[in-house]
Amino acid sequence: MTRDLDLLLPSxxxxxxxxxxxxxxxxxxxxxxxxxxxxxxxxxxxxARRINDQASAxxxxxxxxxxxxxxxxxxxxxxxxQVLTDDDWLFPTYRDTAAVVMRGVDVAEAFLPLQGAxxxxxxxxxxxxxxxxxxxxxxxxHAVGVAHAARLRGEPTVALALCGDGATSEGDFHEAxxxxxxxxxxxVFLVQNNQYAISVPLARQSVxxxxxxxxxGYGVPGERVDGNDVAALLAVLGTAMARARAxxxxxxxxxxxxxxxxxxxxxxxxxxxxxxEVAGWAERDPLARLETWLRQHDLLDDARLAAVTxxxxxxxxxxxxxxxGDATPEPAELFAHVYATPxxxxxxxxxxxxxxxxREDAHR
Amino acid sequence: MTSTxxxxxxxxxxxxxxxxALRESMAADDSVVVFGEDVGAxxxxxxxxxxxxxxxxxxRCFDTxxxxxxxxxxxxxMAMNGMRPVVEMQFDAFAYPAFExxxxxxxxxxxxxxxKVSLPMVIxxxxxxxxxxxxxxxxxxxxxxxxxxxxxxxxxxxAADAHRLLRAAIASPDPVVFMExxxxxWTKEEVDLxxxxxxxxxxxxxREGTDATLIAYGPSVPVxxxxxxxxxxxxxxxxxxxxxxxxxxxDETVCAAVRSTGRAVVVAEAPGFASVASEIVARVTERxxxxxxxxxxxxVGFDIxxxxxxxxxxxxxxxxxxxxxxxxxxxxxx
Ligand SMILES: Cc1ncc(C[n+]2csc(CCOP(=O)(O)OP(=O)(O)O)c2C)c(N)n1
Ligand SMILES: [Mg+2]
Numbered sequence: 001m002t003r004d005l006d007l008l009l010p011s012x013x014x015x016x017x018x019x020x021x022x023x024x025x026x027x028x029x030x031x032x033x034x035x036x037x038x039x040x041x042x043x044x045x046x047x048a049r050r051i052n053d054q055a056s057a058x059x060x061x062x063x064x065x066x067x068x069x070x071x072x073x074x075x076x077x078x079x080x081x082q083v084l085t086d087d088d089w090l091f092p093t094y095r096d097t098a099a100v101v102m103r104g105v106d107v108a109e110a111f112l113p114l115q116g117a118x119x120x121x122x123x124x125x126x127x128x129x130x131x132x133x134x135x136x137x138x139x140x141x142h143a144v145g146v147a148h149a150a151r152l153r154g155e156p157t158v159a160l161a162l163c164g165d166g167a168t169s170e171g172d173f174h175e176a177x178x179x180x181x182x183x184x185x186x187x188v189f190l191v192q193n194n195q196y197a198i199s200v201p202l203a204r205q206s207v208x209x210x211x212x213x214x215x216x217g218y219g220v221p222g223e224r225v226d227g228n229d230v231a232a233l234l235a236v237l238g239t240a241m242a243r244a245r246a247x248x249x250x251x252x253x254x255x256x257x258x259x260x261x262x263x264x265x266x267x268x269x270x271x272x273x274x275x276x277e278v279a280g281w282a283e284r285d286p287l288a289r290l291e292t293w294l295r296q297h298d299l300l301d302d303a304r305l306a307a308v309t310x311x312x313x314x315x316x317x318x319x320x321x322x323x324x325g326d327a328t329p330e331p332a333e334l335f336a337h338v339y340a341t342p343x344x345x346x347x348x349x350x351x352x353x354x355x356x357x358x359r360e361d362a363h364r
Numbered sequence: 365m366t367s368t369x370x371x372x373x374x375x376x377x378x379x380x381x382x383x384x385a386l387r388e389s390m391a392a393d394d395s396v397v398v399f400g401e402d403v404g405a406x407x408x409x410x411x412x413x414x415x416x417x418x419x420x421x422x423x424r425c426f427d428t429x430x431x432x433x434x435x436x437x438x439x440x441x442m443a444m445n446g447m448r449p450v451v452e453m454q455f456d457a458f459a460y461p462a463f464e465x466x467x468x469x470x471x472x473x474x475x476x477x478x479x480k481v482s483l484p485m486v487i488x489x490x491x492x493x494x495x496x497x498x499x500x501x502x503x504x505x506x507x508x509x510x511x512x513x514x515x516x517x518x519x520x521x522x523a524a525d526a527h528r529l530l531r532a533a534i535a536s537p538d539p540v541v542f543m544e545x546x547x548x549x550w551t552k553e554e555v556d557l558x559x560x561x562x563x564x565x566x567x568x569x570x571r572e573g574t575d576a577t578l579i580a581y582g583p584s585v586p587v588x589x590x591x592x593x594x595x596x597x598x599x600x601x602x603x604x605x606x607x608x609x610x611x612x613x614x615d616e617t618v619c620a621a622v623r624s625t626g627r628a629v630v631v632a633e634a635p636g637f638a639s640v641a642s643e644i645v646a647r648v649t650e651r652x653x654x655x656x657x658x659x660x661x662x663x664v665g666f667d668i669x670x671x672x673x674x675x676x677x678x679x680x681x682x683x684x685x686x687x688x689x690x691x692x693x694x695x696x697x698x
Contacts, residue, residue, distance in 0.1 A: 065496060065497075065498055065673055066498055113498065113499065114498070115674075116496075116498070116672070116673045116674035117674060118499070118669070118670075118671035118672060118674070118675055134498070134499065134500045135457065135458065135460070135461075135500055136430065136458075166430040167430065169429035169430040169431045169434070170430060170431050170432075170461065171431060171433055171434075171461065172461075197401070197402075197430050198401070198402045198406065198409070199402045199404070199405055199406035199427070200401065200402060200404075200427045200430065204427050204428075204429065205429050205430060206429070268406075271405055271406050271407070272405040272406055328674060328675075329674055329675055331675055331678045334666070334668050334671050334675060334678065334679075335666070335668060338667070338668050338669065343667075345637065345667055346666075346667060346668070349666045349667065349668075352666075353666070353678055356678075356684060356685065356688075357678070359684070360684070
């Protein structure tokens with residue numbers, strides 16, 4: 001089957017429904033999500049921002065081994081979680097902890113790996129959320145597999161797979177698009193183009209007209225969206241999910257956003273970008289514009305804002321208590337899950353560790 | 365910016381020594397080019413390439429799109445066409461997308477072309493644990509490369525060797541996988557920048573001893589030295605051999621050392637099963653059997669994925685695990 005190029009081409013400009021000043025975009029190409037969806041998104045944005053800022057603070061205090069903040073990218077985080085049903089699967093990266101929490105994973109579990117646990121923290125099956133992936137773009141193929149299996153099994157599942165702009169240069173990104181297209185898998189790829197891969201700017205990643213255009217060669221339609229406009233994200237992702245669920249195949253969505261903070265707390269972003277570039281993006285903040293819009297439409301007042309903020313505060317307080325502990329994980333468990341049944345060698349090695357540790361304790 | 369003078373003694377960290385080696389090689393030979401992820405403006409996540417773009421321009425040291433297979437594959441082509449690429453893999457586990465290029469092409473090109481095409485290139489890989497890193501940032505991946513015929517595999521344990529070995533690796537006509545123990549990046553040491561290059565393939569006795577020989581490489585050398593120090597206080601004299609080069613393997617130095625003591629323990633971070641440590645035990649046993657008073661033992665990592673970072677101390681062989689292995693060398697029988 002050959003596909004009409006026009007159907008694959010992303011719109012010339014990123015879809016935007018609420019502009020950075022909080023005004024409805026005239027002649028928008030999509031319908032605004034309903035009030036309830038936008039209010040829910042606003043609560044989500046507020047919470048996601050608090051998660052980011054609290055986690056960054058905990059990383060500075062040494063409570064987290066590392067934190068890759070999604071401050072500035074909260075609209076993507078929130079929309080990614082909000083467009084999913086209980087049947088759907090989320091495939092997040094290391095930067096998507098806020099989305100994982102919005103998906104329903106408890107902070108105490110979601111942050112375990114960042115705290116220094118050796119495992120993924122939560123149960124992926126329980127939350128239909130894959131372990132956060134660090135090896136770039138690898139998770140995209142897993143998303144295709146989950147989606148394809150769901151189709152074979154007659155399940156209504158759609159997989160939403162996240163990655164960054166840098167990850168689109170990896171071979172696995174391209175293989176995932178191609179496999180998804182060939183198998184017509186119900187999967188949506190959301191690229192959070194935050195303009196940098198650590199220090200490397202987008203211009204060194206790709207000279208394609210846009211990252212959304214990368215789908216064309218594989219027969220995957222692309223779409224571009226203002227990644228700081230949660231309304232646009234909900235609309236575009238919602239459509240893509242519905243298309244996929246209806247059996248119309250995969251879609252690639254590129255969200256234009258910005259990583260407001262260093263790559264992680266260990267990074268020194270002054271080495272590769274200027275403060276005024278960051279300041280420019282602060283004016284496109286995803287929270288501020290939705291707040292303005294909601295107030296103008298009498299959907300938000302101070303009392304409601306206070307309630308939303310209180311909920312976020314409560315979550316932040318839980319993060320402080322849950323993630324403050326120095327609980328050391330049980331070493332014996334290191335040998336329990338390498339295989340379904342530990343090999344004879346692992347059984348021996350677990351005994352060696354127990355012996356080493358008991359003698360260490362005796363020394364104390 | 366420091367000068368690129370190649371003479372004189374200086375106190376340098378291993379990171380600085382590696383940076384110096386890159387600079388000297390780039391200054392000496394226009395065909396040396398450095399590329400990878402974040403090696404330009406940022407200077408690499410460990411700052412090993414700090415200042416190279418500023419000093420030599422962005423055709424000599426540059427960032428690539430984010431694709432390890434692409435980086436190594438392009439380096440193969442550049443090496444085929446007169447250049448000496450030195451590429452950086454950001455972390456051990458992030459070299460895996462390049463595995464096909466490394467094992468199928470980097471390692472085999474000379475042999476496939478009966479020596480007509482050589483690949484003078486270096487693949488630098490920060491590796492192993494001990495820095496509190498999270499998952500995928502602490503792998504000891506040396507066995508994969510050492511197992512692949514056609515690759516030299518080198519790993520320094522101090523700043524001076526890092527400097528000399530990297531210069532030698534860049535000068536080598538064959539591809540070198542240059543494994544940098546990241547926990548030693550910040551260890552300072554006096555480096556003789558004018559010292560003659562030892563070439564690749566020679567181990568070195570780091571500490572003399574008469575009772576048993578500890579054989580270590582890269583991140584495990586300081587552990588072996590510390591264990592020898594503790595053992596000395598307990599009245600046991602341990603010799604320490606630093607391999608420096610895994611491939612080629614210095615059978616001569618290692619076996620002479622083991623024969624002199626009659627007992628040996630291999631120390632390495634990697635999971636012990638089918639590892640470089642296994643190979644060392646096999647070689648020593650085959651060659652020194654009649655000089656051995658006890659089976660050669662290993663103090664190595666367990667056969668589990670690296671448990672970063674809260675439990676990394678459980679996985680990493682420390683002084684106690686080394687001395688436990690030494691204790692097992694059948695002392696009561698001699
Ligand atoms: C295969 C692989 N190579 C390198 C890395 C190291 N690394 C971690 S994040 C990162 C940059 C990724 O940039 P991007 O995809 O744009 O995502 P962002 O971090 O901006 O969210 C790099 C190079 C990795 N995790 N995996
Ligand atoms: Mg990015």
